[in-house]
Amino acid sequence: MKQLSLLIILFTSLLSAQENYTISGTIKDVNNGETVFGASAYFKDTTTGVSSNEYGFFSLTAPKGTYTLIVSYMGYTDYSKTIVLDQNQSFDIELTENSTQLDEVVITSEESEQVSIKKPQMSVTKLNATTIKQMPVVLGEVDLIKSIQMLPGVTNNGEASSGFNVRGGAADQNLVLLDEAIIYNTSHLLGFFSVFNADAIKDVKLYKGGIPARFGGRVSSVLDVRQKDGNNKEFALTGGVGIISSRLAAEGPLYNDKGSFLVAGRSSYAHLFLKMAGEKNSLSFYDLNLKTNYNINDSNKIFLSGYFGRDNFDFSGNFKSNYGNLSGNLRWNKIFNEKLFSNLSLIYSKYDYQVIFDAEQLDWVSDIKNYNVKYDFKYFTSPKISFDFGASTIYYEFNPGEVKPTGDDSSINYLKLDQKRALESGLYLNAEHKITDVLTAEYGIRLSTFSRLGGQTLNEYENNQPVVYNDVLGVYESGTAIGETVYKKDDEIESYSNLEPRLALSYQINENSSVKASYNKVSQYIHLLSNTASVSPLDVWAPSGKFIKPQIADQFAMGYFRNLRDNSLALEAEVYYKTVDNRIDYIDGSDLIGKNNIETQILNGESRAYGLELLLRKSKGDFTGWLAYTLSKSEQRALGGNAGGPGINNGNWYNTAYDRTHDISFTGAYKWNDKWTFGTNLVFQTGRPATFPNGQYQYEGQSIASYSERNANRLTNYHRLDISAIYTPNRKPDNKLRGEWMFGIYNVYNRKNAASISFGQNKDSGENEATRTAIFGIVPSVTYNFKF
Amino acid sequence: MTTLAKYIFLVITLTFMSCEDVIDLDLPAAAPRLVIEASLDWEKGTLGNEQTIKLSLSKPYFDADGITAVIGSSVKVTNDTDGTVFVFIDQNNGLYTTDSFIPILNQSYTLEVIHNGDTYIAHETLMPVVDIQDVRQSLEGGDDDEALDVTIYFNDPIAETNFYLLKFKEQGDLFPALFDLKDEFTNGNQMSAYFEKFNDEESDEEEFVSGDVVDIQFYGVSQQYYNYLHILIGQLNSGGGPFGSTPVGLKGNCLNTSNPSKTAFGYFRLTQVVQTSYIFQ
Structure with a gap:
């Protein structure tokens, strides 16, 4: 009997232990009401903890009891509150910044360290706008894309190239999202500056691997950029005046304090000075960011955000070009209950360009558009497990090109390349599961489908070969078209579906260190056609279909993570191995411009990349910054396959243009006193692979270079040192205007880094020469930033 | 059309503080052929x-x-x-x-x-090749409105796909400028091609002036030879540039x-x- 009562007591205590309650809420910044993404909320001295999602929402479930709730976020004072957990409860939490200096240095790791050691998510870095603004930059233009290149595993093709490369992947393999809208071209002025205005950006998260199941569509990385919501406490103006451009952003409360807005604009004006100086050529850019949100009630919130950017080129009035992105997003956050958070998004984005070529009297336009519906849920089931699930559909319209003659004596015929349409959908489920106190797993699955829609005509080729190997000459040539298939608008040309498993594990060795491993499979259905060393803004996107297969990536990664010296230093070491199937490669002499039948110029290839990344980061104290080292290899090959023959480059593996054996970056900021902060960047990279001649011969009265295998040579090593100083003048406490001067010197020792090396004959002497083009020598700059 | 990318790069390099210089480079040497x-x-x-x-x-x-x-x-x-x-x-x-x-x-x-x-x-x-219909000079044609250019005009036959090689050589120059042409976008039209020079201190190139003589040769070529020429000329003009195609053998x-x-x-x-x-x- 005694035993039975003991059993009953034990059982009831177990039962009561099962009596869980939930607290939930939104974490915000006390100064401006911006929601905080990635803050950690946990009960002190327990293992119950979560991090806030993209909208600042968190939910914690624990057995009935009394707890101390701690909310922490790097750069902010910890929030602490005693909670008597005897019922479900919901409240908002406001965090206070450590210091209210404008020049404050904040470098956050992905989450505040306490959680990041435990979380299975790896290969990810989060930067906030403050960090990005701190780094020395060319011409004083704050640049998100350049900042992420200081991280291990991220490079680009030199100073005159668009986009960036992650873990040996191509620029089109990055999913770049601005408030969830796809951005097709991340660069202004061909890669000199990025399209993201730092005044409008809240934070940036880059996933290099272990890509969560809620993302899909690009095989190398996800760059998730979030715009600020706008200050909902008071009206504020921020801005800056620089050498190249000026910025102004206004934000403030709206709708009787039930919402807020942000408007940020930026425009270059250097071209005006050039015009005045008699320069016939000009180039310029501007962009505009908009955001507003409205709180319907505690559990319903609406966001509207938009971006518009444009570049303009004018070459002596004869050659003009303009291009840019446009995007808009309407979102509805709904909190169903303490445990279930949802977000519905309607998104539109577009990239287009126009080229006006007076000498040829032609006008060329091209664009890509998409409409996207997304519904995402997060369900905080129990202290041990939480789920993400959702669905998305993207409808694409591709207009690869339309050529119009612009004059009566133009020799150009009107031409409109085939419009293409496609539908890409995704369905995903992801669970984060705390298996034991030290072992956490994240497992997910994404089902992606892609349907290439009709409404166009496709060629039929002899022997089904759009490309044929000419075994007499040893070259690849276009196949012979023998007919056409007309696909009606409601026909489906081709469809694909892929199951993409995602898995991540973390094992905590002790309080300060953990090991993690991850695997992801990702499919990519649209591809940027580019056969040049650097991606240009005039390259065209093409959907998968009858001839182009989806790219499929598999990536394995393992890592060791350790916090040192009371969490002020963090060490991350990762190795990865990645393969991509169906990577498009281009036959020798391929011509992509104005081609309806791109399939006659390409072969389906593959690529592989592997590497080691080390990151040592100091995020507390007067000196902050990081040192990154990457040792890596990135190769590709394309076998002849259906086209016959050995393949491109004789079917041998060759270096991709973004292969960098060594890549060392150091970035640091030192706060000397309240007035002065100094920053520096130091970069060393193995030179970009290039193809050099291994001989010459006389033909047509000229010296012709005979080139060796693709990318068998390298440009000289790239290295550079930048420094900056930020001066914040004293201000009276009642003066609302806070200003700062930012002085910078880019490429201090004036290294002539080769953007390219070209080969040719000197027109006077006839001798062969190697000519190096270097873009930026030493560039000083000064910028004034203000906040009001 | 393929020149577009080159123009853009030109704009960039002209406008920014880019610099070009001739460097010494060790190159591998293949056996003679x-x-x-x-x-x-x-x-x-x-x-x-x-x-x-x-x-x-x-x-x-x-x-x-x-x-x-x-x-x-x-x-x-x-x-x-x-x-x-x-x-x-x-x-x-x-x-x-x-x-x-x-x-x-x-x-x-x-x-x-x-x-x-x-x-x-x-x-x-x-x-075979068609005749040159006309040769004219102008300021407006070409890339620079203030530099003289010479333009040839010819009538592309509509019945077939045609490929052309065009050579312009100013007398006194070491070598000609080569152009490969096809009628992909211009089939059956009057086609034209221009040759223009710019003042360039580095290469001592000078704009055309009155009295300059340009020799012009206009060839009809096979599609296969056009493919060869297209790569050859592309590499002569921009071998190794960032927006040029990867050079190939x-x-x-x-x-x-x-x-x-x-x-x-x-x-x-x-x-x-x-x-x-x-x-x-």
């Missing part, structure tokens, strides 16, 4: 019986010594239909000549070269039947050509 420049060009209105084929050897890229002429080889061309053989006689200076060649439009021919025991074979067809049509991996550089082409000169006013 035979170069066959068999350009049998038949000028409209002539007999076209006198033809020359040049044989030489390739050499390291920065080797500034003269051409290594190849002597002692056997060179002949055969009319594929009637089997007429034209033997080219070794002039002992790398040139092999004949004065008995009979050009026939749209006729296919075979070249055979025997060099050091290796036999090289190439097949090609003699392509050029493969001509002179195959080595004895040792297939060692094809010859150069090409066996047969063209009809019209030529003219223009004196700037």
Whole structure:
């Protein structure tokens, strides 16, 4: 009997232990009401903890009891509150910044360290706008894309190239999202500056691997950029005046304090000075960011955000070009209950360009558009497990090109390349599961489908070969078209579906260190056609279909993570191995411009990349910054396959243009006193692979270079040192205007880094020469930033 | 159209603080190979019986010594239909000549070269060309509104796909400017092509002025030769630039039947050509 009562007591205590309650809420910044993404909320001295999602929402479930709730976020004072957990409860939490200096240095790791050691998510870095603004930059233009290149595993093709490369992947393999809208071209002025205005950006998260199941569509990385919501406490103006451009952003409360807005604009004006100086050529850019949100009630919130950017080129009035992105997003956050958070998004984005070529009297336009519906849920089931699930559909319209003659004596015929349409959908489920106190797993699955829609005509080729190997000459040539298939608008040309498993594990060795491993499979259905060393803004996107297969990536990664010296230093070491199937490669002499039948110029290839990344980061104290080292290899090959023959480059593996054996970056900021902060960047990279001649011969009265295998040579090593100083003048406490001067010197020792090396004959002497083009020598700059 | 990207790069480099300089570079050197420049060009209105084929050897890229002429080889061309053989006689200076060649439009021919025991074979067809309708100079044409250019006009035949090679050479220049043209976007239209020079301190290039003379040669070429030229000219103009195509090894049509991996550089082409000169006013 005694035993039975003991059993009953034990059982009831177990039962009561099962009596869980939930607290939930939104974490915000006390100064401006911006929601905080990635803050950690946990009960002190327990293992119950979560991090806030993209909208600042968190939910914690624990057995009935009394707890101390701690909310922490790097750069902010910890929030602490005693909670008597005897019922479900919901409240908002406001965090206070450590210091209210404008020049404050904040470098956050992905989450505040306490959680990041435990979380299975790896290969990810989060930067906030403050960090990005701190780094020395060319011409004083704050640049998100350049900042992420200081991280291990991220490079680009030199100073005159668009986009960036992650873990040996191509620029089109990055999913770049601005408030969830796809951005097709991340660069202004061909890669000199990025399209993201730092005044409008809240934070940036880059996933290099272990890509969560809620993302899909690009095989190398996800760059998730979030715009600020706008200050909902008071009206504020921020801005800056620089050498190249000026910025102004206004934000403030709206709708009787039930919402807020942000408007940020930026425009270059250097071209005006050039015009005045008699320069016939000009180039310029501007962009505009908009955001507003409205709180319907505690559990319903609406966001509207938009971006518009444009570049303009004018070459002596004869050659003009303009291009840019446009995007808009309407979102509805709904909190169903303490445990279930949802977000519905309607998104539109577009990239287009126009080229006006007076000498040829032609006008060329091209664009890509998409409409996207997304519904995402997060369900905080129990202290041990939480789920993400959702669905998305993207409808694409591709207009690869339309050529119009612009004059009566133009020799150009009107031409409109085939419009293409496609539908890409995704369905995903992801669970984060705390298996034991030290072992956490994240497992997910994404089902992606892609349907290439009709409404166009496709060629039929002899022997089904759009490309044929000419075994007499040893070259690849276009196949012979023998007919056409007309696909009606409601026909489906081709469809694909892929199951993409995602898995991540973390094992905590002790309080300060953990090991993690991850695997992801990702499919990519649209591809940027580019056969040049650097991606240009005039390259065209093409959907998968009858001839182009989806790219499929598999990536394995393992890592060791350790916090040192009371969490002020963090060490991350990762190795990865990645393969991509169906990577498009281009036959020798391929011509992509104005081609309806791109399939006659390409072969389906593959690529592989592997590497080691080390990151040592100091995020507390007067000196902050990081040192990154990457040792890596990135190769590709394309076998002849259906086209016959050995393949491109004789079917041998060759270096991709973004292969960098060594890549060392150091970035640091030192706060000397309240007035002065100094920053520096130091970069060393193995030179970009290039193809050099291994001989010459006389033909047509000229010296012709005979080139060796693709990318068998390298440009000289790239290295550079930048420094900056930020001066914040004293201000009276009642003066609302806070200003700062930012002085910078880019490429201090004036290294002539080769953007390219070209080969040719000197027109006077006839001798062969190697000519190096270097873009930026030493560039000083000064910028004034203000906040009001 | 392919020049677009180059223009953009030009804009960028002009506007920004970019700089170009000639550098020393160590390059790998491949073993020498035979170069066959068999350009049998038949000028409209002539007999076209006198033809020359040049044989030489390739050499390291920065080797500034003269051409290594190849002597002692056997060179002949055969009319594929009637089997007429034209033997080219070794002039002992790398040139092999004949004065008995009979050009026939749209006729296919075979070249055979025997060099050091290796036999090289190439097949090609003699392509016709239309006449140049007009040659004019202007300021407005070309890329720069303030620089003189010379433009040729011709009528592209609508019945077939045509490919052209165009050479402009200012008298006194070391080498000509080459252009490859096709009628992909302009079939059946009056087509034009211009040649313009810019003032450039670095290369000492100067804009055209009154009195300058430009020699113009306009060839009809086969599609296969066009493909070859397109790569060759593209690489001559922008070999290695960031928006140029990745340079590739050029493969001509002179195959080595004895040792297939060692094809010859150069090409066996047969063209009809019209030529003219223009004196700037």
